[in-house]
Amino acid sequence: MAHDIRERGLKKPIAVAEYVFKRLHEIGIRSVHGLPGDFNLVALDYIPKAGLRWVSSVNELNAAYAADGYARAKGISALVTTFGVGELSAINGVAGAFSEHVPVVHIVGCPSTISQRNGMLLHHTLGNGDFNVFANMSSQISCDTARLNKPSEIANQIDHALRECWIRSRPVYIMLPTDMAEKKIEGARLDTPIDLTEPKNEPEREDYVVDVVLRYLHAAKSPIILVDACAIRHRVLDEVHELAEKTRLPVFVTPMGKGAINESSRTYGGVYAGTGSHPDVVKRVEASDLVLSIGALKSDFNTTGFSYRTSKLNTIDFHPTHCTVRYSEYPGVAMRGVLRKVIERVDLSKLSPPPSPEVVNEVAENRDNSETVTQAFFWPRIGEYLNENDIVVTETGTANFGIWETKFPPGVTGITQILWGSIGWSVGAAQGAALAAKDMETDRRTILFVGDGAFQLAAQEVSTMIRHNLKITMYSRLPNSVLQNDALKCTHSFLIYNEGFTIERFIHGREAEYNDIARWQYTEVPTVFGGLDKQVRKFIIKTKEQLEKLLTDKVFNEASGLQFVELWMPREDAPRALKITTEVAAKNNAMIE
Incomplete structure (x- = not known):
């Protein structure tokens, strides 16, 4: 009766499952990956009602991989699995998304709140009455965990989780009990979109960092820009492109940053990954007296075994949550605001950009008299085959490294998993x-x-x-x-x-x-x-x-x-x-x- 009274007070009653899927549609998701299981079946009925497509992969691991790829191409994705057996099958794929800053909303249909409270010996459990064990596992690879147990709190929990997923660009975990899927909550909240704007930096701190950055940039003789994965994942490519276009500084990408820059631009200089880079790239980057590093993830395979030969004294690092100028770190000063003001305030008369190395697809240079298709020939030749705006996905291993030798046409999206590196x-x-x-x-x-x-x-x-x-x-x-x-x-x-x-x-x-x-x-x-x-x-x-x-x-x-x-x-x-x-x-x- 208490539940009925609460529901009668709602302006626009809506089922929890419909609410969450409508929110997913609102933030740009159109397809939901996952597999059915008895703890999520009722919730799945609400997917088409929210204007979403149910994908239904063949197993949860592949579904998690697919959600990762969808998010990289579209901005954010959703994955639905069932409690225990389903979510654990997906956990490797979700961990990869967490590792590489990919926003995935993972919704897990779980036993009812009554079953959990009574510690019932249900299928898909460990048989010990602990219904939080899997959520606790996922909390280590999620930036927010929401257990939807109380109707009065559910809408807030969902909205907060989705905001965190977007802002922090990492997976979130939403645990949806079977008896909550059709509980009614306030649907009038849907009239107000979730606020996905990033928190602004404190102006005085931001201005101070901008002044420090400009001081070093104006004094540098051979500055360059180095773009890495987090520039893509945290959506600052507009700022990166504007900075490169305005300053005409040479721009390089890391393997994880491949596709971030228009590789047809005269300022593009190639892929830098330490000793694994093209010799001309190594020479140009490591001779620079100032590296503007944007969104760095300096993992072993992204740096050819940590083989960077750039000095921290000559590096300014821009990150999603802080900036580092040489050895001084400025926590809480996010890169977007700093980059915007650097673009606005840079004095071009104090810059003398050096030329970038010429980047071409070296097809003729790697063609021999043999009919055998070699790696050295294949990857530059693929560069001539690609079209503008293609999506290029490369597997961990051979393709991840071969694509370094491929010059992309404009607009190509590169998708690769170098840090987590899960084969398949x-x-x-x-x-x-x-x-x-x-x-x-x-x-x-x-x-x-x-x-x-x-x-x-x-x-x-x-x-x-x-x-x-x-x-x-x-x-x-x-x-x-x-x-x-x-x-x-x-x-x-x-x-x-x-x-x-x-x-x-x-x-x-x-x-x-x-x-x-x-x-x-x-x-x-x-x-x-x-x-x-x-x-x-x-x-x-x-x-x-x-x-x-x-x-x-x-x-x-x-x-x-x-x-x-x-x-x-x-x-x-x-x-x-x-x-x-x-x-x-x-x-x-x-x-x-």
């Missing part, structure tokens, strides 16, 4: 990115580069690509191969056939059996998962001539559906940067006290 992530991420492109009603191609070993970990997601008619071109390497499907325009899939895990071979166990995998009939995978011949186009590429014919084919370039390319390359071949990085990784792994 790219297949789900490509599905999510392609779906995001579809939701944004754009005609962007999604192009996936994945090795055969990584593909085997997440191959079932091809089924989801086909189900949603995504346009994806998939390139997969086999010791000489490429994948492509028509049902997914979201993705051109290049499957690179390596007979196993190339990156692991170069770290340790070059001939070891544990780095081998079984040989699949890769081009038949789309057929097994329901792809009809008219939906999916499949190719096996073993020579340069075959590759050239494919990359210049008009229909292939239109990428109207799922395209699966099996690309054969020598087993012992690897990108230059991968060889250098894995050599350092092997030495680090062997270190002892």
